[in-house]
Amino acid sequence: MRDPYAILGVRRNAGQDEIKAAWRSVAKAVHPDHNQDDPLATQRFAEAGKAYELLRDPVLRSRYDRVRREAELRRMEAMKQKMRGPEPAEEPVDAETAEEAISRIFGVEPQAQPSPSKPKAAPQRPVDKGEAPADTRTEAVADSKREEASRLEATALRRSAAPAADLVAAIVRRIRGRIAKPAEKVPDLAVDVNVSIEQVVNRARLSVELPDGETVKLSIPPGTTDGQAIRLKEQGYRVTGMARGDVLATLRINQEGPFRTQGLDLVTTLPLDLEDAVLGCDTVLETPSGSVTVTVPAWSGSDKVIRIAGAGLRGADGEAGDLLVELRLMLREKPDDKVTDLMRSLRHGLYL
Structure with missing residues (x-):
C-alpha cells in the first residue's frame, strides 16, 4: 500500500477534521460512479478508503508512523554505513616506539630514524718490531666492547625513562593545527502537542509520547501562544555514528471550549x-x-x-x-x- 498521507494529500501532523475533509474530497473525485470511463477508478477508490480507515484510527495511525520511521532510520543507517565504507582492520601497536603508534592512529608514516652506526674498528697500527702485537689487539677489542655496552645501556635508559613524554609529544604534533569535524546531526523530530488553556495558564509539565514510543517531558514556558514551537535538545531519534537530533514540539491550544x-x-x-x-x-x-x-x-x-x-x-x-x-x-x-x-x-x- 502506498503512503496513506500521500493518497489523501494531507500532512503527517494533520488533525482528524483535516483528514476527514480530505477523504471526502478524494472519494468524491475518484468515485467509480463519477469516473465510469476510468478502469482504475474502483481501485483508487478502495485505496483511498483503506488510507482513511488507517489514519482515522489513532492506534493504527501511530503504529504506521512508528513502522515508517523505523524504516527510515534503517535506511539512513545503511546509507551512513555505505558512505563510511569498510572499516580498516586494526593493526597491533608497537608500544616501544611512540612515533610508530601515533603514526598508525593518524595514518601518517613515521619519519625514518637514523640507524645506530656500527662501531668502527680500531685502526691497526703498524707493528714495530719492538712491540707486542697480541697485547695491542686485545686492548683495542676490550675498548670497543666497553663503548658498545655503554651505548646500548644509554639507549635502553632513554626508551624506558620517557615513553609517556614521547607519546604525548607525538599526539600533540599530529593534532596541532587540526579542527575536529563535528558529527552529522540526525534531522529534528517535529510533533504537535495539544494543550488546554488551563494548562497554559498553570504552565503545566506534560509527558509527550514520540512516534518511536519514547516519552519526553515538556514544561510550558510563560507567554506561550498557539502554534509556538519548543525545542528539546538531543531528545529526538538516535542513529549510530550521528549526533542525536532534537524534538521540535509545536503547542496547539484547544479552541473548542468557552x-x-x-x-x-x-x-x-x-x-x-x-x-x-x-x-x-x-x-x-x-x-x-x-x-x-x-x-x-x-x-x-x-x-x-x-x-x-x-x-x-x-x-x-x-x-x-x-x-x-x-x-x-x-x-x-x-x-x-x-x-x-x-x-x-x-x-x-x-x-x-
Missing part, C-alpha cells in the same frame, strides 16, 4: 436576553485566570465587543493580554406575550 485565544488575548461569547441588552447589566465570568466582572452598557447589540484589559494570558515579560467579550443577543426559550405585543406595536407604529 474560551479561545488570539495571541495573549482571551476571547469568549456572552449571551444576553433582550432586557439586559436594552437596559444593560453586570455579570461575572469565570475565566481560566479567575473571576472577572463584565459591565454591559445599555442598548448593546450583538456586534459589540467589550475589552477588559489585563484579563488575558500572561506573557513572558509579565504583561498580560486582554479579555474580549463578544455579546450575543438571545431570545427566551418560550415566547413571551408581552415582548411579542411590544415588537408588533413597534412594527406597525403603535405604542402601548
